[in-house]
Amino acid sequence: MKHRTLRGVAALTLGASLLLAGCGSSDGGADDETSDSPTASDAASSNPADVAALEAVTVTGDAGAEPTVEFETPFTVTGAVSRSLDEGDGETIEAGQEITMHTVGFSGADGTKAGSTWETDSPEQLVLDENLYPQLLDVVVGKKVGTRFLFASTQADQATGESATFLTVAEVTGVEDAPVVPDPADVPDRAEGESVTPEDGLPTVTLDDSGTPSVEIPDGYEAPSELIVQPLIKGDGPEVTADQTVIAHYTGWTFDGKAFDSSWERGEPSTFPLNGVIAGWTEGLAGQTVGSQVLLVIPSDMAYGEQGTPDGSIPPDSPLVFVVDILAAY
Known part of the structure; x- marks a missing residue:
């Protein structure tokens, strides 16, 4: 449960632990234009080396199923970075809405799988608000349901105190207006x-x-x-x-x-x-x-x-x- 709302319980939910938590992240802006094949212009990060690291990750597989992800280890980034893999073909996603998404995550140190919602058939919910990394909003808002993206960030390893990199691939499965949150x-x-x-x-x-x-x-x-x-x-x-x-x-x-x-x-x-x-x-x-x-x-x-x-x-x-x-x- 290491996300903005459950920060500190080690990953009760995979996607939340890797995708949330980040208002303090470095700013970055994705291009408004997108293409069928992801390029550096689809990424959001202030560090060109982090953008290049995501560009070297290969993601294959049919939409709707857990993808195959290939990357060299150790995989490291200095901060949050995102990369759009495709536009999606469903309803347009807007800021403030709530999305559901499937995620699969990996340890950057050795490439081991940290978990997969495809395996449990339990897509996660995420409200696209200011509590998220700007890099995550950049790569989702304006895209359409079905879009896939890569996201990487660093966390402090609770066991050692050292910084660790985690890599996530996500696919948006639905969108709706966010619920009214209690005052x-x-x-x-x-x-x-x-x-x-x-x-x-x-x-x-x-x-x-x-x-x-x-x-x-x-x-x-x-x-x-x-x-x-x-x-x-x-x-x-x-x-x-x-x-x-x-x-x-x-x-x-x-x-x-x-x-x-x-x-x-x-x-x-x-x-x-x-x-x-x-x-x-x-x-x-x-x-x-x-x-x-x-x-x-x-x-x-x-x-x-x-x-x-x-x-x-x-x-x-x-x-x-x-x-x-x-x-x-x-």
Whole structure:
């Protein structure tokens, strides 16, 4: 979940982790004119070397299917850079709209695949607003549904602190007007509702005065084979559906009790499409009510599975524990 709205949880959603986060990126402007074959004029970056790096990437394959991507490693860029691969032939995409897209991402260091929404058949949602890298807006706005593009950026590897490059190929599958986002002034700071007594034997959650959770995982606690969803506070808001976007506070822990990410620590809640995160979140939060606080104990195969996360913050085959306050949904 390393995007503007879930920055810090290592890639709950592939495309978001690689495409969002970037208001501070260097400026760049794509040409208004496009061609059938991508050229340097289709790229957006302030660094010619980064433009040249994307020009050397080869993408082949039919529209609608995961492409074949070839590039030499190590692949590096100094900042965000994008390249249009084709115009698309559907509806024109405008700023402020919401797109759905398929993505496949790769580590620039060794070319390993970081994940693919084609494999899970779960295209991601993305609102084309000022929270995105300018380079991403440049390569999408004005194009049409069906357009494919390349995007590369650098991130700090949480395990080493060193800079790492990730490369993404995306294909826009749909566009519609963006949903009306709740006014931040109307979003509460924490879950509010009726307390629920959890089942015995689960990790114990304690809240400080601000509502920030901590967790104590019992000695010898074994990872479940199925998702555990335990409401701790029952909110009185509407029921959340899997196709909504959720505003939430959360903290996540590995089974050794180590917190690997927390919106509470960042001082603001996070926003994410519920169909664009790990399965444990999608299935665990859908059906809960706004205002609720939920304990999720997630088996590895509903989290990051055999791969873990690219930055190493979550090792392979790691079950996870989350406490999530559902503050709003739309």
